[in-house]
Amino acid sequence: MIKRIDHILIHTPTAQKTIKEFEKVFGIEAVVPLKHYSYFSSGMFDFGNVTIEILQMGEKKDFEPCLYGVAFEPEVSSWETIDKLDKKSIPHTLPLLAKADNNLSWTTISMSGLLDNPAPIPYGNKGAFGNNFLTHMMAKFFSKLMEVKFIAQSMVKDIGKSSVFFCEYHDIPKIESRSLKEDENPYGITGVASIMIEKKEDNNTWEILGKPTDKTSVSLEFTASIENRLKHIVLNTTRDYNDKEIMIGDVKFRLKKDAN
Numbered sequence: 001m002i003k004r005i006d007h008i009l010i011h012t013p014t015a016q017k018t019i020k021e022f023e024k025v026f027g028i029e030a031v032v033p034l035k036h037y038s039y040f041s042s043g044m045f046d047f048g049n050v051t052i053e054i055l056q057m058g059e060k061k062d063f064e065p066c067l068y069g070v071a072f073e074p075e076v077s078s079w080e081t082i083d084k085l086d087k088k089s090i091p092h093t094l095p096l097l098a099k100a101d102n103n104l105s106w107t108t109i110s111m112s113g114l115l116d117n118p119a120p121i122p123y124g125n126k127g128a129f130g131n132n133f134l135t136h137m138m139a140k141f142f143s144k145l146m147e148v149k150f151i152a153q154s155m156v157k158d159i160g161k162s163s164v165f166f167c168e169y170h171d172i173p174k175i176e177s178r179s180l181k182e183d184e185n186p187y188g189i190t191g192v193a194s195i196m197i198e199k200k201e202d203n204n205t206w207e208i209l210g211k212p213t214d215k216t217s218v219s220l221e222f223t224a225s226i227e228n229r230l231k232h233i234v235l236n237t238t239r240d241y242n243d244k245e246i247m248i249g250d251v252k253f254r255l256k257k258d259a260n
Helices: 015-026 078-087 133-145 149-155 205-209
Strands: 002-011 032-036 040-046 051-057 066-074 096-099 105-110 163-170 189-199 219-224 229-237 245-248 251-257
Touching: 002 163, 002 189, 015 032, 015 040, 015 051, 015 245, 066 078, 066 229, 066 251, 078 105, 078 163, 096 133, 189 251
Parallel strands: 002 051, 066 163, 189 219, 229 251
Antiparallel strands: 002 066, 032 040, 040 051, 096 105, 105 163, 189 229, 245 251
């Protein structure tokens, strides 16, 4: 079901400041500089095998940058994906189409039951949000609604503390890659090894969802906890830093020597 992890989201109240800190700490420029959309602002960093998105959304300002979410690239189309989610009884939203500049558009399907305090959006299964004529019409209608700025802004005032979703891109513009290179790479980072996730003992939704099938994908690693949350990001490096940690806001990056 999951082809690969497409991007990791870091939520921040000050996107430009956080982007500047990333550039200073890791010695690279944002592959996509900060852009302002109708209801959020976003910038992207290319870490070789995954993109890290710096996201500013909602009205809350009194918090530190935090590890917020994971976006998966699906193996099949959005509507085929919700068929698979229905069969596995994983609650999901309608596939919603978003459009941006440069002819870029994407379809998202959010999921529930994976992390605590998810973005407060309507979830359903089977007939309510399944693959049928009615839901196709509903998806088109709500996608159009989200193009209206004040409606979109009103819906994202509270974005919760987590988000896990499938993201299917359409008409992707060609972007010059500026991934980590030797001469601008102070830590010798070769990519992201894994995302560490804390989960409760009775939370088996991650296992039902399954692992990424693409061998180049970032891994999902789990540890037992009393809560379900994204814990930290592990970076592969060419040198041994004895598990050195880098903090950007509340986001922890742990450096690990690449076994390859």
